[in-house]
Amino acid sequence: MVGFNEEVRQRIAEQADNDGLLRAAHSFLVETARSKYSYNFSFLGRPIIQYPQDMVAVQELIWEIKPDLIIETGIAHGGSLIMSAGILALLDVCEAIETGQNINPSVSMRKVVGVDIDIRPHNRAAIETHPMASRIQMFEGSSVDADIVRQITEIAANHKRVMVFLDSNHTHEHVYSELQAYAGLTSPGSYCVVFDTLIENMPTDMYPDRNWGPGDNPMSAVHEFLADHPEFEIDKSVDAKLLVSVSPMGYLRRVG
Numbered sequence: 589m590v591g592f593n594e595e596v597r598q599r600i601a602e603q604a605d606n607d608g609l610l611r612a613a614h615s616f617l618v619e620t621a622r623s624k625y626s627y628n629f630s631f632l633g634r635p636i637i638q639y640p641q642d643m644v645a646v647q648e649l650i651w652e653i654k655p656d657l658i659i660e661t662g663i664a665h666g667g668s669l670i671m672s673a674g675i676l677a678l679l680d681v682c683e684a685i686e687t688g689q690n691i692n693p694s695v696s697m698r699k700v701v702g703v704d705i706d707i708r709p710h711n712r713a714a715i716e717t718h719p720m721a722s723r724i725q726m727f728e729g730s731s732v733d734a735d736i737v738r739q740i741t742e743i744a745a746n747h748k749r750v751m752v753f754l755d756s757n758h759t760h761e762h763v764y765s766e767l768q769a770y771a772g773l774t775s776p777g778s779y780c781v782v783f784d785t786l787i788e789n790m791p792t793d794m795y796p797d798r799n800w801g802p803g804d805n806p807m808s809a810v811h812e813f814l815a816d817h818p819e820f821e822i823d824k825s826v827d828a829k830l831l832v833s834v835s836p837m838g839y840l841r842r843v844g
Contacts, residue, residue: 604828613831614789621790626834629667632674634714636667638783641830643671645839646781650675650751653778656698657747659740661731661766662756662783663704666715672700672753673720697747701740703727704756731756732765744773751775755783758800763809771813771820774842780820782806782838789836807837819844 603609620626626637636643650658650672658672676698684690700723707728715724725743729736744750752774754766763782774780787795787805795801814820819842826839 600825600828603831604824609831617786617832618790618794620832621786621794631667631671632718632720634667634670634718635665636671637664638668639832639834641832642783642834645826645830645833646671646753647675649779649781649839651679653749653751653775654679655747655749655751655775655778657744657750658700658753659744659750659770659773660700660702660753660755661704661770662754663702663707663711663715663726665711666702666718668753668755669700669702669715669724669726670718670720673723676700676723677720699723699725701725701727701743703729703731703736703740705730732762732769737769740770741773749775749778751778752780753783754780754806758784758787758798758806760800760804760806760808760812763806764812767809767813771817771840771842774820774840776842776844778842779823780840780842781835782810782840783835785810785836785838786834810838810840814840 626639627635629636629638629640629643631643658676660668660672663669680698702724703726707726712726715721715726727736727739750773752770754763754770756762756766771780783806785805785807787800788802788807790802792802820840821843822837823839823841827833827836
């Protein structure tokens, strides 16, 4: 297994320097962004609006970090909440098998907290009736509202290992405010993932009906945030592994 893992690391390093492969991946990303490719996928029955590559990366990180709390901004149809909750449930099952103990999902500490400015009734109903619902707590309102930030911060204080996924309003100002509010809740060694940093590298006419674009997006917010927060670094190995991702330079690992 050691030999295989080393082969994987070598391939990922080689991909990072393969200009032809990087150009092809970017072309694929641009064209699939135009066709709304990310809307084609679901997780345990709920639309997730993510690229499969990022779904795989997220589950790998959850397995590696084994968090007991995941904080997500942006809910939409709830697929990401369901995926996070489902993998947390699998962690409990695996630990139960390893220890020979029974796990009661209703008392497990592992949970997902989601916040969205508008949780539509049909999406709320689908999430609340899903088998993973017992692990999910939702807040409706702005993710940077002081009272919501306070409540989520209080929840995080009762958990040891915390991951953060930011995927709501994609303007620079909003994402930077989210980073200021939630990145600090990320446990050392864990990740704060900022989604849709790809906007920076998309054609300027890609989002004519949105108030974000090149120069005003999650990636620009990440750069400003990192300038004053050396406790975080971009995990470039994730970018090199995925090649196609909505979150280039958005997988932030807390190193301090």
